Amino acid sequence: MNKITYKKINYKHISDHFLNGYIRFQETTEVYYVEDNEMKLKNNNFLEDWDQEKLINVSRTLKDAVKNGGVLYAAYDQKQIIGFAVLDTKMFFDEYMNVPYIHSSKGYRGYGIGSYLFYLISQEAYKRGAKKLYISTHPAKESQMFYLARGCRITENINKELLALEPYDIQHEYLISPVSDTLKLIDIEYKTHYKMSAILVSKIASKLHRYLPNDEADFLNVCKILLMCDTRGYFSIGTLFLKRRTEVIKEENMEFFEDILFNYINEWDQVDQYCYRVLNYMIALKEEYYDYLLKWSDSENKDVRRASLVSMIKSSNKLVLEYDFDKMIFLVEKLKNDEDIHVRKAVGWVLKCSYFKYPERLEQYLRDNVRNLDRLIFRYALEHIEDPLREDLMNL
Structure with a gap:
């Protein structure tokens, strides 16, 4: 299977042939029904297969839905549509939005495509003020297992108009959880790739950032869960999310x-x-945030001490230190003889990154302190300096 892509569809791009090649085929042998508010299973054999006329009619229905304010997502294997889900954004019962369609094509079920579409729609409903999804679900056992596994439950608030359209459907609701739903999207996206790279992690973060909760507390909760993960890729995604939403990086959130x-x-x-x-x-x-660096430099935790140095380095097209040189040197002097090698390496790192803004001052500092600096630190500090000056300093 090729890489699956997901697109939000404008109604102008929905023609009568929108679903060409889509295979709805589903063979059912057991169905659920509701009795005394409990789901019960019984035998029932039937086939459901959309012909070309049905595909055209559904395409027209989808176009009307989007034209009237609905949201449609489609999944593609290259140019072939293999799944779709639509949200009716008209609120009812003060908290529900309806999901009229959510389908995956035959041959593509069981790969997380339906789940991904489900959580995309959930995020869209949440951003529009809904608290719950309402889904009139196909009674087939396989369909019910899908919705129950997503956390759907039989609703007590029956929409009679929707029930009348499909009297044998099971009326479900889903309590939207912006944090959990976002994390599930990330998890599905991450697990579809067998080998992670820095570039791929960056692409995933860029792709999924638009689906993150708008609420600051929910957003930070998503990031915290990612940053707490043992999996390095999740940690990287969390830092990239924070980097993209800089308005939350403020002293009020320092805790x-x-x-x-x-x-x-x-x-x-x-x-x-x-x-x-x-x-x-x-x-x-x-400037007063420098006090945090001073505090961190006294920590018993080596990683926190390293952070007191590295936090002065700015990441743009290259890593550069634009921080106050004298304040940087104070921390360098404080930590240059640290017992941990990674802290000492960080000392060398901030020195070398300072060269782009403070070349003369760095040169003078190195000349004055050649006998006072660990050779490891000294070599790190020289990395951005070119010959013949570099060779001259090396021979001091």
């Missing part, structure tokens, strides 16, 4: 950011990602 730094980061590369994608943005905002 949140320090909680992550103090309790959930335990590798030097995680420290660096977190610092130059997140913490640097805040530290650079106000």
Whole structure:
């Protein structure tokens, strides 16, 4: 199977042939029915298969739905549509929005396509103020297993108009959870790729950022769960989400950011990602935030000490230190003899990154302190300096 793509469809792109090639075929042997508010199973054999006329009629229905304010997502295997879901955005019972269609084509079921479409629609409903999805679901056992596995439950608030359209359908509702639904989207997206790379992680973060909760507390909760994960890819996605929504990186949320730094980061590369994608943005905002760096430099946690240095480095087209040189040197002097090698490497790193803005001052500092710096730090500090100056400093 090729890479599956998902698109939000404009009604202008829905023709009578929109669903050409889509295979609705479903063979049913058992169905559920509701009795005394309980789901019960019985035998019932029938086939459901959409012919060309049905595909055209459904295409027209989808176009009308989107024209009237609905939201349609479609899944594609290259140019072939293999799944779709639509949300009717008209609210009823003060909290529900209806999901008239959610389907995956034969041959593509069981790969997470229906789930992905489900959570996309859930996020769209949430952003429009809905608290629950209402779904009149096909009674087939397989269909019911899908909805129950997503967390749907029989609703007590029956929409009689929708029930009249399909009297044998099971009327379900789904309580929208913006944090959980976002994480499920991320999980499905992540698990569809067998081998992760930095570029692929960045693409996933960019793709899914639009579906994140607008509410700040919910957004931070999503990021925190990702940052707490042992899986490196999830951690990276969390830092990229924060980098994209810089308005949440502020002192009022420092307790949140320090909680992550103090309790959930335990590798030097995680420290660096977190610092130059997140913490640097805040530290650079106000001079008084330097007090946080001083506090972190006294920590018993080596990763927090490293963060006190790396947070001064800005990530743009290249890593550069634009922070106050004297304040940087104060921390360098404080931590240059640290017992942890990764802290000492960070000392060398901030020195080398300072060269782009402070070339003369860095040169003078290195000349004055050649006997006082660990050779490892000294070599790191020289990395951006070109010959013959670099060779001259090496021979001091």
